[in-house]
Amino acid sequence: MLTPQDDLLGHQLPTTFDHVGTSDVRWTERYWYTAHPKSGELIFDAGLGYYPNRNVMDGFAGVTVGTTQYNFRASRRLRPNPLDTTIGPLRFQVIEGLRHHRVTLAPNESPLSFELDYFATLPGAEEAQSYRRRNGWLEEDLTRMNQFARWRGWLAVDGKRYEIDEDNWWGQRDHSWGVRSVHNTDPMRPPVANHRNFYWMWCMFQFEDFGISVFLKERAPGKLIYLSGSEVSKDAGVKRERHVVAVEHDITWADDPLGQSWERAELLLHFADGGTRKLDIKTITPRFYLKGGMYGGLNGWHHGDDRGALSTGHDIWDLTDPATRKTACTLSDHVCKITSEGLTGMGIAEYGVAAGYPRYEAPQRFPAI
Numbered sequence: 591m592l593t594p595q596d597d598l599l600g601h602q603l604p605t606t607f608d609h610v611g612t613s614d615v616r617w618t619e620r621y622w623y624t625a626h627p628k629s630g631e632l633i634f635d636a637g638l639g640y641y642p643n644r645n646v647m648d649g650f651a652g653v654t655v656g657t658t659q660y661n662f663r664a665s666r667r668l669r670p671n672p673l674d675t676t677i678g679p680l681r682f683q684v685i686e687g688l689r690h691h692r693v694t695l696a697p698n699e700s701p702l703s704f705e706l707d708y709f710a711t712l713p714g715a716e717e718a719q720s721y722r723r724r725n726g727w728l729e730e731d732l733t734r735m736n737q738f739a740r741w742r743g744w745l746a747v748d749g750k751r752y753e754i755d756e757d758n759w760w761g762q763r764d765h766s767w768g769v770r771s772v773h774n775t776d777p778m779r780p781p782v783a784n785h786r787n788f789y790w791m792w793c794m795f796q797f798e799d800f801g802i803s804v805f806l807k808e809r810a811p812g813k814l815i816y817l818s819g820s821e822v823s824k825d826a827g828v829k830r831e832r833h834v835v836a837v838e839h840d841i842t843w844a845d846d847p848l849g850q851s852w853e854r855a856e857l858l859l860h861f862a863d864g865g866t867r868k869l870d871i872k873t874i875t876p877r878f879y880l881k882g883g884m885y886g887g888l889n890g891w892h893h894g895d896d897r898g899a900l901s902t903g904h905d906i907w908d909l910t911d912p913a914t915r916k917t918a919c920t921l922s923d924h925v926c927k928i929t930s931e932g933l934t935g936m937g938i939a940e941y942g943v944a945a946g947y948p949r950y951e952a953p954q955r956f957p958a959i
Contacts, residue, residue: 593673608642608672614728615643618770618894621675621682623693623708624938625741625754625761626876626925631655632752633876633925633938634706634745634761636693637883638675638682641894645669648893649677650883651695653702653747654876659907659918660747661882662700665897678900679703688714688737691763700904706743706754708763712801713737713829718818722771732768736794738801738822739763748906760936762794762801773959775919776887785958787946788815791839793857795869795928795937799823802869802937804859806837810948819859821867836860841941843953844873848915850942850953851877852924869930871939876925879918880940882907886919886959919957 595607603611610617619640626633636651648665664677675682679696691708714737722729740756773783790807800823807815819834837859844853855871880886882905884893891903907914923938943950944958 591669591672593671595673608668610642612769613643614769615641615894616769616772617641617643619765619767620770621763621765623691623761623763624878624923625706625708625759626936626938627752627758628760628936629758630874630876630925630927630936632747633878633923634704635878635880635883635923636680636682636695638677638680639893640668640675642668642672644894644896646894646896647672647675647677648884648895649680649682651680651693651702651704652878652882653745654878654909655747656875657909659879659882659909660700660702660904661907662695662698662702662902662904663882663884663888663891664900664902665891665895666900667896667898678902698902698904701748701906702746702904704743704745706741706745708739708741708761709756710737710739712796712822712824713831715801715803715820715822715831717803717805718816720768720816720818728769730769730771732766732770734764734766736762736764736803738794738796760796762796762937764794774887774892775881775921775957775959776890776892778890779887779892783959785942785944787944788958789943789947789950790958791939791941793926793937793939793941795871795926795935797928797930797933797935802859802867804834804837804857806839811838812836821859821861832861832863832865834859835862841950843950846953848910848912849918849956850920850958852926852939852941855939867930869928871926871928873924873926873939877909877922879907879909879922881918881921885921888917919959921959 741759804819844851942958
């Protein structure tokens, strides 16, 4: 169907802009954002999913303050407004591409609302294409970019209002599109994925003048499934980027009886230009579990599900409760403080280790995702 976007240049298929080049129902386009103050007292997460072959758009927003996580979720049918990035009270706007975005949650039945503006501080970086076949079947064919930023606006959580300013609130985002692999961790919709023999981490760390992103999946140290990473900076307004070609890691896992948790990590990044950078990472308390945003599915609600013209939901999680942590699994955005070569930065780490990986045996009794 025709939409206002069809008046713009950029079509890559002989059809309207709301169509993609495959009928695969897994084709997904996704926004993801995080924000956190330098004080480290909380983390904000939000995301949007666009599923043109399912006629669905969904999204989430949430905040973890200390060990309490607040979740909001929403879903709508795409048509007749397939490219309107509004889902009930939740709205995502690109004010200026690669520079300025706005994420808004109007007052609603949950204890969460906000109006937040994202201002990029560094150029975007494109990850290596993630392309996998398994037994001849296309498992994933995905492009992702990521970018670092500062935030401005306000955030209200359970009656408390936070004023957000660019001097104190850092963050990051990604934007991905393509055929996305499915990792079901929801026992209400079996079968649940049984991950084995791998370690993974996806990290976005930023300093005052540069940012580092790393996505690593491996069967054993040095035995790669996938690696993409870069260090991005600006010199007199010109983008500088060097690419990661190898990662050495030494993780100290927390004595967490409820799940997998980093306490500290040491990473040594090797770059294509022959240089290296050591990162010393310490996690701090705020951690947003992405299960609250339907990643892996939550109580029968999965990304891309058709839940009617509009559906919303919300809940509050006590992350010290064993039953809640079992539901939340492992996939999360964990706030970190990082030091490197005398500089201090912040960011988030996502991570997990599956049974059978030859290091880090103790946390393997919990799910890797």
